[in-house]
Amino acid sequence: MTDSPNRGVSRRSFLASTGAVGALALAGCTEGPSSGGSGDGGGSSGDSGSSGLSGEINITGSSTVYPVATAVANRFQQEHSGIDISVSSTGSGGGFSNHFCVGNSDFNNASRPITEEEKQLCSDNDIEYHEVNVATDALTVIVNDENDWVDCMTPEQLRQIWRADGASNWSDVKSEWPDEPISRFGAADTSGTFDYFKEAILGEEANHTSNYEATEQDNLILQGVQSDQYGIGYFGFAYYQGNKSAVKALGIDNGSGCVKPSLETAKAGEYKPLSRPLFTYPRKSALAEEHIAEFARYYVEQSANSSLIADEIGYVPKTEEAMQEELDALNEVIDEAQ
Structure with a gap:
C-alpha cells in the first residue's frame, strides 16, 4: 500500500477511496510507522514492524465503521509486518449473517447493536462474541x-x-x-x-x-x-x-x-x-490467538485517539476513561479465551 490514512493522505481522499468499496486487503504494506505511532491511544503494540506476531485477521461488517477499521488495521500492520488483515464492507447485517455468525470472520463491525435474530444465528453456530463501542x-x-x-x-x-x-x-x-x-x-x-x-x-x-x-x-x-x-x-x-x-x-x-x-x-x-454508537464484535474463540487479541486491544486503544477518530475519520472518539473501561472488559474476555 502507498496511501496510508495516517501518512499524508487527506481525510477526503481516504474516505472517497475506502469509505464504501467492498474490501481492502492490507497484506503486504511495507511502509514504516508514522511519526507519533498510534497517537493518543496506542500503546500495546510494541516495537514498530519488528514484533514476532504473525497471522491473518478477517474483518467484515458495516460500511460506516469501515474507515475506522481500515485506518486502525493499517497502523497496526505498520507495527506488525507479519500480520495480514482483510477488511470487507459487507454491511452490518450482511456481515453478521453471511460471515461472522457462521464462523468466517474474526470481527464484525456494526453501526447498530447486534439483533436478536443475529444473536440466535451466532448461538446456533456456537459463535460467542464481545461487544466493543468504538466511536459515535x-x-x-x-x-x-x-x-x-x-x-x-x-x-x-x-x-x-x-x-x-x-x-x-x-x-x-x-x-x-x-x-x-x-x-x-x-x-x-x-x-x-x-x-x-x-x-x-x-x-x-x-x-x-x-x-x-x-x-x-x-x-x-x-x-x-x-x-x-x-x-x-x-x-x-x-x-x-x-x-x-x-x-x-x-x-x-x-x-x-x-x-x-x-x-x-x-x-x-x-x-x-x-x-448513534458504532461497534465492533470480536469472536471470542478468535481472541485465543495472540495476534488477534493484540489487534483487538489496539482497536480499543485507538478508539480514544482523537487525531485518528475525529480529525482523520470524522467520528466522536471515546474518552480515555471510557476507552479504559472497554479495554478492561476486553482483557477479561481475552483471559477467558486464552
Whole structure:
C-alpha cells in the first residue's frame, strides 16, 4: 500500500477511496510507522514492524465503521509486518449473517447493536462474541447543493419522505416546496445505517419506502444526490465530512431548534435523534490467538485517539476513561479465551 490514512493522505481522499468499496486487503504494506505511532491511544503494540506476531485477521461488517477499521488495521500492520488483515464492507447485517455468525470472520463491525435474530444465528453456530463501542456517529441527511428550499427538517418531515406510502413530491411535505418528485438514495436493508435510520426516524409504526436507490456504497449515495437537484440521501457523518463541497447536509429540528450534524453536536447529545454508537464484535474463540487479541486491544486503544477518530475519520472518539473501561472488559474476555 502507498496511501496510508495516517501518512499524508487527506481525510477526503481516504474516505472517497475506502469509505464504501467492498474490501481492502492490507497484506503486504511495507511502509514504516508514522511519526507519533498510534497517537493518543496506542500503546500495546510494541516495537514498530519488528514484533514476532504473525497471522491473518478477517474483518467484515458495516460500511460506516469501515474507515475506522481500515485506518486502525493499517497502523497496526505498520507495527506488525507479519500480520495480514482483510477488511470487507459487507454491511452490518450482511456481515453478521453471511460471515461472522457462521464462523468466517474474526470481527464484525456494526453501526447498530447486534439483533436478536443475529444473536440466535451466532448461538446456533456456537459463535460467542464481545461487544466493543468504538466511536459515535452523527448520521447525516444530505441534499443537492442546488436545493435552495430546505436547510433543516423535522423528524416528521423526514418520516413523510422515507416511509412507505409517504410523500411523492417535495410539495407533499411542505406546500411551498417544489412540486417535483423526490429522488431518494439510501442504505440497503442489510446495512446497520438502514436499521438505525428506520428505528430513529420511522419507528415501529412505519416501513421504510422501497422507492429509493438502495446501496451499501456511500459513494453511490453521494453521486446520486450530487447529480439530482431533487435528490435526498443519508449516510454516516464521516463520509459527508470528506465530501462537504459536493452536497449540503441538513440540520434536524427535534423540537429545540435546528441542529446541524457535527462532532460537537453529536458529542454533546444535541444532534437528535440521529447520533448513534458504532461497534465492533470480536469472536471470542478468535481472541485465543495472540495476534488477534493484540489487534483487538489496539482497536480499543485507538478508539480514544482523537487525531485518528475525529480529525482523520470524522467520528466522536471515546474518552480515555471510557476507552479504559472497554479495554478492561476486553482483557477479561481475552483471559477467558486464552
